[in-house]
Amino acid sequence: MIDFHTHTPAWRSASWLAGAAFDADEFISFMDDSGVDRAVVLSHDGLFDPSSQANDELAAFVARHPQRMIGFGSVSPRRPDAVVETERMMSVLGLRGIKLHPWLQGFSLHEAALDPICETVQAAGGIVVSHDGTPPYSTPAQIAALARRHPELPVVLGHGGLHDCWREALAAVAQTPNLYLCICGTPPYAARYILEHAPQHRVLFGTDAGLSDKPSQDYAAARVREIAGWGITADQRQAMLVDNPQRLLGGR
Ligand SMILES: [Zn+2]
Numbered sequence: 577m578i579d580f581h582t583h584t585p586a587w588r589s590a591s592w593l594a595g596a597a598f599d600a601d602e603f604i605s606f607m608d609d610s611g612v613d614r615a616v617v618l619s620h621d622g623l624f625d626p627s628s629q630a631n632d633e634l635a636a637f638v639a640r641h642p643q644r645m646i647g648f649g650s651v652s653p654r655r656p657d658a659v660v661e662t663e664r665m666m667s668v669l670g671l672r673g674i675k676l677h678p679w680l681q682g683f684s685l686h687e688a689a690l691d692p693i694c695e696t697v698q699a700a701g702g703i704v705v706s707h708d709g710t711p712p713y714s715t716p717a718q719i720a721a722l723a724r725r726h727p728e729l730p731v732v733l734g735h736g737g738l739h740d741c742w743r744e745a746l747a748a749v750a751q752t753p754n755l756y757l758c759i760c761g762t763p764p765y766a767a768r769y770i771l772e773h774a775p776q777h778r779v780l781f782g783t784d785a786g787l788s789d790k791p792s793q794d795y796a797a798a799r800v801r802e803i804a805g806w807g808i809t810a811d812q813r814q815a816m817l818v819d820n821p822q823r824l825l826g827g828r
Contacts, residue, residue: 584633600641602792615785616821617786618650635671672702719733
């Protein structure tokens with residue numbers, strides 16, 4: 577299976593999201609124990625300070641196991657070097673997309689500065705993942721508006737709307753052909769409803785591993801086990817955990 581939403585440890589930020597210290601090998605142990613073949617890894621420090629240093633550190637982390645971990649960098653659209661940094665992370669660092677966190681990073685998805693960033697990601701065959709589910713910034717409808725401005729770019733709702741916006745997330749995905757929904761931190765009752773009603777080929781799964789307070793990532797492992805209680809069919813499981821992420825990321 578492919579876990580589409582995990583994080584590096586917080587090396588430099590005093591993150592209120594906590595998170596244990598762990599190295600790449602310990603992270604691979606979590607993946608092995610949970611049956612995760614490949615993981616999309618997002619920066620933790622970059623959530624708070626989307627700097628080139630955070631992207632370099634993320635790239636070094638995933639480079640320890642390049643067959644298993646796929647890095648997505650981060651940029652702040654209001655910084656003058658945002659497009660250059662996006663280009664660098666895709667072509668030099670070998671990252672596969674960007675993670676936006678409008679809520680923590682303090683910008684609106686309607687800002688025009690996002691457009692050349694999205695064009696750069698798309699030109700490199702990449703993917704945009706955005707945090708979602710926490711108004712006022714990061715609502716699914718705002719992310720869907722960005723996706724509609726770039727109809728050829730795959731855009732992922734990183735959290736399926738969480739508790740407050742999952743109905744909006746489902747509606748946005750139904751109406752936006754290049755919008756994907758990652759069930760990650762989405763409450764189980766919502767996950768069940770989403771699986772029943774969302775286009776099956778645009779649902780993904782993520783654990784948010786890396787934010788756990790233990791190197792063993794117990795909380796993330798519990799999220800993998802939770803899938804069995806969602807009334808998921810074999811077809812839905814294959815689509816969400818294997819076919820859909822594989823189609824987006826390429827490779828095996
Ligand atoms: Zn996350």
